[in-house]
Amino acid sequence: MSLLHIAIFSPFLMAILVPLFYKGLRRIHTGWFVLILPIVLFTYFLQFLPVTRNNEAIEKSFDWIPSLGVRFTAYVDGLGLLFALLITGIGALVVLYSIFYLSKEKEKLHNFYVYLLMFMGAMLGVVLSDNLITLYMFWELTSISSFLLIAYWYDRDRSRYGALKSMLITVFGGLAMLGGFLLLSIMGDTFSIRELIAQASELNDHPLFLLALVLVLTGAFTKSAQFPFYIWLPDAMEAPTPVSAYLHSATMVKAGIYLVARLSPIFAFSEYWFWLVGGVGIFTLFWGSFNAVKQTDLKGILAFSTVSQLGLIMSLLGVGAAALQFDGINDNVYTAATIAAIFHLINHATFKGSLFMVVGIVDHETGTRDIRKLGGLLSLMPITFTIAVIGAFSMAGLPPFNGFLSKEMFFTGMIQLLDLDLFNLQTWGILFPVLAWVGSVFTFIYSMMIVFKTFTGKYQPEQLEKTPHEAPIGMLIPPIILAVLVVVFGIFPNLLSYNLIQPAVAAIIPSLIEPGEKIAVHISHWHGFSTELKMTIGVVALGAIMYVTVNKWNKVYNLFPNKVTLNTLYDTSLYAAERGAYTLTKSVMTGFIRTYLVYIFIFFIGILGFTMWTEDAFKIDTSQLAPIGIYEVVLALLILLGTVTTLIARSRLTSILALGTVGYTVSLFFVIFRAPDLALTQLVIETVSVALFLLCFYHLPKLSRHEERMSFKLGNLLISAGVGVTVTLIAISSHSNKWFDSISKYYIDNTYEKAGGENMVNVILVDFRGFDTLFEICVLGIAALGIYGLIKLRLGKKGGAIDENE
Amino acid sequence: MKTNDVILQTASKVVFFIIILFAIHLFFAGHYHPGGGFVGGLMTSGAIVLLLLAYDIKTVSQGFPIDYKILIGVGLLFAAGTAAGALLFNVPLLTHAFGDFNLPLFGKTSLHTAMLFDTGVYLVVIGVTMTIIQTIGESE
Numbered sequence: 001m002s003l004l005h006i007a008i009f010s011p012f013l014m015a016i017l018v019p020l021f022y023k024g025l026r027r028i029h030t031g032w033f034v035l036i037l038p039i040v041l042f043t044y045f046l047q048f049l050p051v052t053r054n055n056e057a058i059e060k061s062f063d064w065i066p067s068l069g070v071r072f073t074a075y076v077d078g079l080g081l082l083f084a085l086l087i088t089g090i091g092a093l094v095v096l097y098s099i100f101y102l103s104k105e106k107e108k109l110h111n112f113y114v115y116l117l118m119f120m121g122a123m124l125g126v127v128l129s130d131n132l133i134t135l136y137m138f139w140e141l142t143s144i145s146s147f148l149l150i151a152y153w154y155d156r157d158r159s160r161y162g163a164l165k166s167m168l169i170t171v172f173g174g175l176a177m178l179g180g181f182l183l184l185s186i187m188g189d190t191f192s193i194r195e196l197i198a199q200a201s202e203l204n205d206h207p208l209f210l211l212a213l214v215l216v217l218t219g220a221f222t223k224s225a226q227f228p229f230y231i232w233l234p235d236a237m238e239a240p241t242p243v244s245a246y247l248h249s250a251t252m253v254k255a256g257i258y259l260v261a262r263l264s265p266i267f268a269f270s271e272y273w274f275w276l277v278g279g280v281g282i283f284t285l286f287w288g289s290f291n292a293v294k295q296t297d298l299k300g301i302l303a304f305s306t307v308s309q310l311g312l313i314m315s316l317l318g319v320g321a322a323a324l325q326f327d328g329i330n331d332n333v334y335t336a337a338t339i340a341a342i343f344h345l346i347n348h349a350t351f352k353g354s355l356f357m358v359v360g361i362v363d364h365e366t367g368t369r370d371i372r373k374l375g376g377l378l379s380l381m382p383i384t385f386t387i388a389v390i391g392a393f394s395m396a397g398l399p400p401f402n403g404f405l406s407k408e409m410f411f412t413g414m415i416q417l418l419d420l421d422l423f424n425l426q427t428w429g430i431l432f433p434v435l436a437w438v439g440s441v442f443t444f445i446y447s448m449m450i451v452f453k454t455f456t457g458k459y460q461p462e463q464l465e466k467t468p469h470e471a472p473i474g475m476l477i478p479p480i481i482l483a484v485l486v487v488v489f490g491i492f493p494n495l496l497s498y499n500l501i502q503p504a505v506a507a508i509i510p511s512l513i514e515p516g517e518k519i520a521v522h523i524s525h526w527h528g529f530s531t532e533l534k535m536t537i538g539v540v541a542l543g544a545i546m547y548v549t550v551n552k553w554n555k556v557y558n559l560f561p562n563k564v565t566l567n568t569l570y571d572t573s574l575y576a577a578e579r580g581a582y583t584l585t586k587s588v589m590t591g592f593i594r595t596y597l598v599y600i601f602i603f604f605i606g607i608l609g610f611t612m613w614t615e616d617a618f619k620i621d622t623s624q625l626a627p628i629g630i631y632e633v634v635l636a637l638l639i640l641l642g643t644v645t646t647l648i649a650r651s652r653l654t655s656i657l658a659l660g661t662v663g664y665t666v667s668l669f670f671v672i673f674r675a676p677d678l679a680l681t682q683l684v685i686e687t688v689s690v691a692l693f694l695l696c697f698y699h700l701p702k703l704s705r706h707e708e709r710m711s712f713k714l715g716n717l718l719i720s721a722g723v724g725v726t727v728t729l730i731a732i733s734s735h736s737n738k739w740f741d742s743i744s745k746y747y748i749d750n751t752y753e754k755a756g757g758e759n760m761v762n763v764i765l766v767d768f769r770g771f772d773t774l775f776e777i778c779v780l781g782i783a784a785l786g787i788y789g790l791i792k793l794r795l796g797k798k799g800g801a802i803d804e805n806e
Numbered sequence: 807m808k809t810n811d812v813i814l815q816t817a818s819k820v821v822f823f824i825i826i827l828f829a830i831h832l833f834f835a836g837h838y839h840p841g842g843g844f845v846g847g848l849m850t851s852g853a854i855v856l857l858l859l860a861y862d863i864k865t866v867s868q869g870f871p872i873d874y875k876i877l878i879g880v881g882l883l884f885a886a887g888t889a890a891g892a893l894l895f896n897v898p899l900l901t902h903a904f905g906d907f908n909l910p911l912f913g914k915t916s917l918h919t920a921m922l923f924d925t926g927v928y929l930v931v932i933g934v935t936m937t938i939i940q941t942i943g944e945s946e
Contacts, residue, residue: 676840680832684848688935695942756904756918757837765842766920766927770900773923774885777930781878784934788875791945 002060004074007044008128010037011121015114022110030109031099034117038092041124045076045084052078052503055518064134069191075130078503082342083127083251083258085500086349090250091120093478097357098242100474101364112152112240119145123251127258132181132191139177139223142252143170149247150239162235165570169222169232177219177259183212184266197265197510204269213267216259217276224256226314227284230307231566237299241360244299249306249352257310257345260317261508268321268509278318278432282414284311286435289442293550294557298359298369298454301446302352305395308439309348312410316341319413319432322420323509334420335509337413339521342504344406346496347394347489351403354482355391355450358384361475362454367465371449376459381470383480385455390483394490396447396543397440397536402489404536410436411532437535444543445550497521598719605722608730618729621736631672639665650709652697660690677761811860818860825853833928843924847931854932855939863943874940877933885926888919 014037021033051058057077064072076084095116102109122145125138143166151163181191187206188196196203203209220226225233236248247253260277267273288308295301320338361384362377363369378385390401397407414433461467470476489496502521506513513519546553612618642665645658663686670679747760747768757763765773833846857866892901904918 677842677845680840680845681848684845684852688848692942755902755920756916757920759836759838759840759842761840762836762842762924763920765844766923767900767902770889770902770920770923773927774889774900777882777885777927780934781882781930784878784937785875787938788941791941 001062004060007041008124011117015117018113019110029099029104030113031095034113035095038088042088042092048076048081052081055503055506070133071131072134073130074128077507079261079507080127082500082504087123087251090353094242094246097478100472101242101360115145115148126255130193136178136181140174143174146247146252149243150236152240159238162238166232166236169229173219173222176215180212180215183208200266213272220256220259224253224310225307226280227287228566231570233307234300234303237303245353245356249356250349253310257313264508265510268324274318274321278315281311281315281318282432282435286439289439292446293442296371302355313341313345316413333416335519338505338508340406340409340413342501347402347406350482350485351391351394354387354479357479358388361471365471371453373463374454375457378455383476387479387483388451390486392447392451394486396444400490401486405493408532411535415531440539441543444539445547448547601719601723605726608726617733619733619736635665635668656693815860818856822853822857843927844931847928851932851935874933874936877929881926881929881933885923888923
């Protein structure tokens with residue numbers, strides 16, 4: 001347990017203390033106490049920067065379940081540190097924002113901060129774990145805390161719906177990912193990611209490799225809201241806005257990105273990885289941005305925009321995998337895509353965080369997030385407007401903000417694919433730049449919608465619930481910091497180059513780098529009048545035209561009816577699953593014992609008949625048979641007569657008496673087979689049981705006492721015949737297959753010698769195997785007490801004794 | 807109207823003792839001839855059932871003031887006690903011992919601890935059958 005571990009666990013420890021602060025110090029907003037922790041953690045993680053700058057890593061480890069090879073290895077390299085800084089940095093800003101966003105009096109703050117801290121700790125654990133199992137543990141903790149945070153206002157229907165949806169989808173992916181992890185550990189015989197990376201080339205030829213790849217990607221895609229799993233993210237917008245800003249834009253949804261980046265060194269040599277990550281990413285980019293334009297809720301737009309931007313990063317990571325097909329980093333232009341991915345990851349966290357906070361402010365100050373009601377807030381909320389402009393323009397990819405740079409690099413990465421002669425890219429490669437460009441046009445449109453539909457246009461005070469005014473300063477500070485970062489990174493991008501981006505990229509493509517070597521990361525503003533710049537100009541031009549004429553062409557969204565959406569698919573499949581399970585249970589579990597008996601018997605016939613058939617077990621051996629005497633024949637006919645009479649008798653009384661005949665004949669069989677003890681017992685017991693049957697018969701209710709023959713059902717006949725035939729066949733076969741002599745010789749020899757008796761049956765019962773007898777008399781005793789209890793203890797439904805006189 | 811069961815009742819009084827004797831014979835003969843605790847117990851309760859048929863439950867339970875549920879417990883205690891008694895002599899559970907003894911009245915007699923076990927069975931069987939029959943008979 002090192003300081004690093006304590007840092008990872010500190011949010012959990014803090015979460016334990018939060019309720020104490022909340023109950024004990026009511027006058028101070030609990031958030032202020034919480035705020036200290038992410039700030040401390042942020043500065044703590046900053047001190048690792050000099051280490052990771054040199055592409056070195058820190059590793060601390062302690063055993064958790066050593067017998068299973070599960071260690072908690074905290075591993076800080078460029079990639080992990082970048083995420084840790086994002087988590088703690090934006091975490092601090094979000095906590096500060098939430099202090100002003102959530103009311104001290106009305107909200108259950110202790111719940112909120114416990115969940116938030118739990119999430120923060122889990123997220124730190126995800127990005128700093130080297131062990132697959134600990135990573136999975138923290139991964140599921142993020143799912144759970146996200147579930148709790150989405151349903152923070154649990155008295156609202158939509159919150160619960162959104163929480164359940166995100167839970168189902170992310171946990172589905174998480175379990176798939178666990179499967180992938182286990183396959184990886186089977187292939188590589190270790191849970192450590194770095195040891196797996198070391199043997200990456202051997203893993204590539206393993207038969208389980210492709211399955212592991214698909215399963216791990218399922219986990220990453222569900223968490224990072226890629227197509228078609230993105231549907232939970234728009235519904236997760238029911239969470240409080242600080243949560244949306246933190247989890248659903250900056251951190252949790254990037255866990256999938258992190259996973260893809262982290263496992264790239266293992267999987268990225270594969271063609272499937274390239275197509276799955278790149279293809280799904282680029283399509284998500286297009287689909288998310290296309291759908292964002294039709295949203296009317298600001299948070300809805302931002303949700304789809306997040307989906308789209310995550311798709312962008314994902315596609316860059318996929319395309320970056322192409323770099324691994326060439327040796328060395330000199331002249332390897334495909335590393336540019338990975339650099340762009342990391343750069344855009346940082347940029348997205350900054351501008352999307354600030355935009356969410358802006359939307360939160362607008363919501364907080366006007367009471368609505370519907371862009372049809374909003375408008376003309378420019379003069380009322382100038383600071384918010386400025387932040388919104390910076391964030392949205394950066395998102396749209398306009399200079400001089402950081403989004404411009406990463407978008408240029410994105411285009412570069414996509415265009416370079418056209419020169420690549422791999423993975424059938426000659427045929428389909430053109431789709432990447434085309435979808436990227438179209439997606440960017442839509443991105444431009446919705447970015448403009450966020451700014452201009454909210455802040456310009458006609459001011460409609462009658463539509464608003466509150467009188468809007470500028471937000472309190474505490475709510476403005478976090479987005480201002482983020483907006484300043486947007487501008488700073490936009491103007492001085494190389495602040496990040498070698499401090500953060502290069503170490504992270506080095507962690508994603510380690511096999512390309514010789515020790516001591518560094519990837520050249522230099523982000524330049526102006527690289528000539530290139531294709532990328534022409535594409536950006538095209539995006540702005542077409543985007544502007546389309547934004548102005550949006551009312552003309554937005555009928556295109558009506559082309560797809562509401563029924564043909566992934567949400568409908570999700571809802572109907574959930575409904576169908578419930579309905580189907582219900583119908584299945586209803587049809588199988590009828591509540592009739594005879595149905596269950598039919599199941600049992602059919603299974604009995606099936607399994608035994610099948611075994612007999614496949615094992616070719618049937619055998620008749622007549623050499624061991626005893627001669628048949630006349631008595632046996634007569635008694636057998638008698639017993640047959642009794643049985644048939646029992647079955648076809650019209651009256652129950654006849655059946656009871658016929659059954660008695662069968663019993664007495666059995667005792668006669670015992671006589672002629674020389675079993676006097678059995679004959680005696682059978683005789684008495686048969687008498688008693690017939691008497692009891694008669695008692696039951698006498699007390700049958702008069703009302704429904706129909707004297708009618710058992711009704712005939714062909715199915716029942718077949719099943720009972722089947723059971724009879726099966727048992728008979730087994731009996732014949734087992735009689736013909738005696739492999740060992742009986743042990744009864746021992747009893748015959750020793751009954752008098754050792755047990756001092758002459759009645760062998762009785763000696764076996766009380767002496768040789770008296771233990772059985774002991775428990776058989778226990779059974780009898782229990783039966784008697786059971787009958788006594790049934791008859792004497794008559795409790796009504798409420799537990800009181802029923803008065804028999806009533 | 808009260809029927810007069812004098813023949814049945816008189817016959818029962820005689821037959822009862824014959825059946826009891828037969829039952830006791832079956833019980834004691836168990837180790838050497840067909841019989842034993844189980845059949846002996848059933849036959850004994852059969853004798854009591856005969857009295858139940860000839861008279862009524864009240865009369866019979868005055869004649870035999872026994873709570874048959876306790877009889878079950880006593881029987882089980884006999885059987886389990888015999889089984890556990892073997893442990894006192896440092897031999898496995900349910901190990902029986904036997905031998906010939908010269909008893910004052912019976913002369914040379916073979917005694918067997920299995921008999922104690924069988925007594926347990928005997929008592930339980932009586933208790934069980936009588937509990938069942940009496941409970942059902944008393945219920946309305």
